[in-house]
Amino acid sequence: MLLWLRHYRRAMLPGDISAGIVVAMMMIPQGMAYAMVAGLPPVVGIYASIAPPLLYALFGTSSTQSIGPMAIISLMTASTLAPLAAPGSALHGVLAAQLALMSGAVLLACGLLRIGFLANFFSRPVMSGFTIGSAILITWGQLPALLGGALPHVHAPSALLGVGALALLVWARQWMAATLRRLKIPAVAADIGAKLAPMAVVLGSLALVSGLGLDARGVATTGEVGAGLPHLNLATSSAHWQALLQPALLIGFMIFLISMSGAQTLALKRGEKLASNAELLGLGAANIGSALSGGFPVTGSISRSAVNFAAGANTQLASVVTALLLGVALVAPNGWLALLPLPVLAATIIVAVLTLVDLSLLRTAWRYDRADAAALLATAAGVLALGVEAGVVVGVALSMGALIWRASRPHIAVLGRIAGTEHFRNIDRYSAATAPGLMMLRVDAGLFFGNVEAVNERIEEELAAHPDTRHLVLVLSAVNAIDTSALFGLKELNASLRARGVLLHLAEVKGPVMDRLKESDLLQSLSGRLYLSAAMAWDDLVE
Amino acid sequence: MLLWLRHYRRAMLPGDISAGIVVAMMMIPQGMAYAMVAGLPPVVGIYASIAPPLLYALFGTSSTQSIGPMAIISLMTASTLAPLAAPGSALHGVLAAQLALMSGAVLLACGLLRIGFLANFFSRPVMSGFTIGSAILITWGQLPALLGGALPHVHAPSALLGVGALALLVWARQWMAATLRRLKIPAVAADIGAKLAPMAVVLGSLALVSGLGLDARGVATTGEVGAGLPHLNLATSSAHWQALLQPALLIGFMIFLISMSGAQTLALKRGEKLASNAELLGLGAANIGSALSGGFPVTGSISRSAVNFAAGANTQLASVVTALLLGVALVAPNGWLALLPLPVLAATIIVAVLTLVDLSLLRTAWRYDRADAAALLATAAGVLALGVEAGVVVGVALSMGALIWRASRPHIAVLGRIAGTEHFRNIDRYSAATAPGLMMLRVDAGLFFGNVEAVNERIEEELAAHPDTRHLVLVLSAVNAIDTSALFGLKELNASLRARGVLLHLAEVKGPVMDRLKESDLLQSLSGRLYLSAAMAWDDLVE
Structure with missing residues (x-):
């Protein structure tokens, strides 16, 4: 004033x-x-x-x-x-x-x-x-x-x-x-x-x-x-x-x-x-x-x-x-x-x-x-x-x-490993290798009510294209927040995948997001594991 | 049906x-x-x-x-x-x-x-x-x-x-x-x-x-x-x-x-x-x-x-x-x-x-x-x-x-160079070096009417904190689209920075975004240059 x-x-x-x-x-x-x-x-x-x-x-x-x-x-x-x-x-x-x-x-x-x-x-x-x-x-x-x-x-x-x-x-x-x-x-x-x-x-x-x-x-x-x-x-x-x-x-x-x-x-x-x-x-x-x-x-x-x-x-x-x-x-x-x-x-x-x-x-x-x-x-x-x-x-x-419309179309990348490195990149843009039975997806936006359906749809598409998938790793390096709607979306995704024999893993969860998730029961019910990095998930899940 | x-x-x-x-x-x-x-x-x-x-x-x-x-x-x-x-x-x-x-x-x-x-x-x-x-x-x-x-x-x-x-x-x-x-x-x-x-x-x-x-x-x-x-x-x-x-x-x-x-x-x-x-x-x-x-x-x-x-x-x-x-x-x-x-x-x-x-x-x-x-x-x-x-x-x-509210708070990172590499990272999360007179910002969201003011505000804050800045590089690696409002926002930013003696450069513009920008007059009026990568901008602008 x-x-x-x-x-x-x-x-x-x-x-x-x-x-x-x-x-x-x-x-x-x-x-x-x-x-x-x-x-x-x-x-x-x-x-x-x-x-x-x-x-x-x-x-x-x-x-x-x-x-x-x-x-x-x-x-x-x-x-x-x-x-x-x-x-x-x-x-x-x-x-x-x-x-x-x-x-x-x-x-x-x-x-x-x-x-x-x-x-x-x-x-x-x-x-x-x-x-x-x-x-x-x-x-x-x-x-x-x-x-x-x-x-x-x-x-x-x-x-x-x-x-x-x-x-x-x-x-x-x-x-x-x-x-x-x-x-x-x-x-x-x-x-x-x-x-x-x-x-x-x-x-x-x-x-x-x-x-x-x-x-x-x-x-x-x-x-x-x-x-x-x-x-x-x-x-x-x-x-x-x-x-x-x-x-x-x-x-x-x-x-x-x-x-x-x-x-x-x-x-x-x-x-x-x-x-x-x-x-x-x-x-x-x-x-x-x-x-x-x-x-x-x-x-x-x-x-x-x-x-x-x-x-x-x-x-x-x-x-x-x-x-x-x-x-x-x-x-x-x-x-x-x-x-x-x-x-x-x-x-x-x-x-x-x-x-x-x-x-x-x-x-x-x-x-x-x-x-x-x-x-x-x-x-x-x-x-x-x-x-x-x-x-x-x-x-x-x-x-x-x-x-x-914009919020409902988040960018989602299928990740592959750049040979001989610890780096994971979008397979559409880099020559990066995927592993059979393992699907790694990175969502380049915070998860919230406006895009949770779009994320689910993309996951279903990728699973339909790769029916041999046994492990789905969500790489959350770009996810700054997960709201209540997305939390429920993840819980339902976890249950739905489990019923179809696919384990859901989370990788590179940011600190503040993890603090919030600990207040929910998602982590206890998660069918898969938590990984600090995409590389650790790969090393653990690829035989 | x-x-x-x-x-x-x-x-x-x-x-x-x-x-x-x-x-x-x-x-x-x-x-x-x-x-x-x-x-x-x-x-x-x-x-x-x-x-x-x-x-x-x-x-x-x-x-x-x-x-x-x-x-x-x-x-x-x-x-x-x-x-x-x-x-x-x-x-x-x-x-x-x-x-x-x-x-x-x-x-x-x-x-x-x-x-x-x-x-x-x-x-x-x-x-x-x-x-x-x-x-x-x-x-x-x-x-x-x-x-x-x-x-x-x-x-x-x-x-x-x-x-x-x-x-x-x-x-x-x-x-x-x-x-x-x-x-x-x-x-x-x-x-x-x-x-x-x-x-x-x-x-x-x-x-x-x-x-x-x-x-x-x-x-x-x-x-x-x-x-x-x-x-x-x-x-x-x-x-x-x-x-x-x-x-x-x-x-x-x-x-x-x-x-x-x-x-x-x-x-x-x-x-x-x-x-x-x-x-x-x-x-x-x-x-x-x-x-x-x-x-x-x-x-x-x-x-x-x-x-x-x-x-x-x-x-x-x-x-x-x-x-x-x-x-x-x-x-x-x-x-x-x-x-x-x-x-x-x-x-x-x-x-x-x-x-x-x-x-x-x-x-x-x-x-x-x-x-x-x-x-x-x-x-x-x-x-x-x-x-x-x-x-x-x-x-x-x-x-x-x-x-x-969510759209109006895009994630914006000040980038620095990881010593001895071509990699640029958020200086808040990595020990990455900045150069005097050069400011590199990465916006982790498409630019559109909902966040263009927030981007401008953040730029003003960073410039106020670093009054010696002569080159501002916007690293657009995560920008999938720029709408008309954001296009005008960038043009105004360009003019405003030019009047204050700061050159505006763009780096890592994605292909589809570049195709659209060529239909506008932003590129002609841009006070600075276009760079394929953040590293190229760094090499060119740091004496």
Whole structure:
């Protein structure tokens, strides 16, 4: 907790302050836009950008992570609340806070239970498929706001404004940094300048709306933002706990995955070490804080964190600066924000989520591992066809299926003796001799419920191919653990082999494994013997 | 399909016929009792015992599996249908058939997709915990039928009959085989005789009820069973498809797990090989057949299959004989079945499910692996506290958590050279020399999404401990595969190390892994080199 503060050096201050300012400029339009994605008033996006980063700074371990509203989590929030309350209603806001509270509690509990290893749950192709599917859903959902009406109805001034902003933002994303660099602006500054394009476009559109009176001509705007800091909001409805429980689990899970995947990429660049359980605590506290200050579920934003990193953030102090600036924006006169045109906010959302869509992983996977490419496409299709929650479930199922499939195919080698040595090697790879009546197998994985059947099957195959076998030696040199399921599997194998006149021997059992086996009755009932080495087994069993 | 029939020999016939008769005697009371557990009229249990074994015989690969009603699956059926229809109502029957149809379709689809490896999903402790929890729930649910009233109300004649039958059955289970053996009856016959005790008790109670007119004194009986074979029942309600979808997935999953766990135990005794995808097809066909003939979800029964095995069943013909006999029982005059007292049926259920409760696994796990014991108890508690469906989910979550935890801790060895040889070994276990500036790591697992972070973390730890490192060699002799996630992980590692002035080299890459890597751009961007062996890397990199 607050490790970064204890080692704070004065030289870190300039980087942290400038990064904090840059990220705040990015956060204001993004926060308001993502609140809209979640079906909430734009100001809620500002609320959700103040307490969360401050609380994350207390526990989190990533120095550059920018915590706040994020497109996919906002989409999940909207999709969860859609059947429960009308977007924009007071109940909708209360339930959004309640969802953040429950997701935060889930994250906090996971952190206290120290199950951060669950971050290994999703494969990258599945995560990429989930992101692509979500980005398409979000873009689709923003089209009415962008064009000023549900298709095929279009409000021309709104559409002009929206599509114009979109074109400008796409240009800024693709070419602005290069243009700035050609103007002799340093590379880092040019990159950051390009990232501030949304803020510039938003401010420009604001001027346009107020100058031309576009709001009077039917262009929708944010309306009164409301001044003052967020108030502690504890008025949550207890009637909806149950309906929100499963979504809170899924959203908590995705908050963690999204935050970790961004933070890990940046941590790798700096050789910084993240502690996944501390991250869980940080994200849990951030979401509970968001709930209590009238916000909604938040996570680490990959795009904002990258800007924070590039703008020179050295520690979590940069996020503290951002939070303070957003607080100032709320208490300062902000009536001008009321004229912010929604088509332009929609354009910033679309450009931001399209940045998340990275097809390079799909291209690589398609060439490199077709099964991974299929998992990516299946997850994206799942999100599009069944919705974002079901998409998470599809992703989990695919990742787990891959894990089980992999675990159920351990590498098993038939060993032979290299002539004139004490060495035993895989007979498929080395010219090693076997002895009649003796079968030696080495399993290159810990024995556990996921592979015990596969080991049994392989043994039956080898015995069927060598019906003269009288002694089966399992060489356990690569077995670091044997779980209870595998223990019972070995006991049954022992009984089954004994009934068929084959003795089961164990060789090269590791120390910790042997200590455990002594607590069971396997060794007493073993039909064969224990050998310290494969060579000793060979010398004893080959006549 | 029908492999067993092609290799049928005449000598197998006596065993199959006698086993078929014995199992039929066991199936009649069990089928009726389990129909009651599912909230269905007893005759439905007979229906569900005819088509399913015939269809299983077409596809299934276990020679001794007895397919039909089973206690736990009946409990899951009852719990699924409880919120949808009143037990005993016509709708309840239609929905039970529909649930069997949907579960069967799930199983069939899994078989066609060849995902039978999912049988490795549950660890034995989790399965045992699930069984114990379910057995307690079933016993609790049968107490009112056993005692003739909901506690604390007891109907004395019913309770006398029920508890008397229970005592008799417990005695038969514990001591009858021994008694029969003392009477010089051969051991196998004595064991089978003991298994037929429920049928004898049921027939005895029938005589008692009709002799003493107990039904007139308020002892509940089955009532009119209805004659004639089951009719094809296609009238399923389409309104409930959605409500039944998730339960059908869970029930299909448990049908498969329960059937496989019983069949595998018996297959091991005979050295018989089960094909899990064929088992999925057999179970799928059996459940669809059950649905179409007015039944409910069915699976392989561990207790009946064991009797089938012990009574000498050689092939699936034994099950065909059983099915034919049950068909005869339906078309023969069966008015006498109407007087079957429910307290006695409840007693047979309780004794049958208590047979499933095997505490030896808990005892072993408690001594051998406390985490496995905790998983067992948590699953049992989950079933008792949250219900049987939630119990499956708890079990899956615990098993998956264990799998991820295991996958996320690959064994990684720092290698050193054994002086004067070409051999490289783990420096923690051998006295092997390392060289300054050179770090050699061997990962003893395939690289994939589940362990790529762990590998990165370990590398960072080793680099932090040896800041003078200029060359990192990953020795991939034990790496059989690298998935897309790990490929990206390696690319990021390469870039991150390069930025810190450390070159990344790969050694002993296996042929199939190398073929795949050539399809990616990792090798082009690799900062270091590829070496055929660890020794070659050493010779090249150590000055």
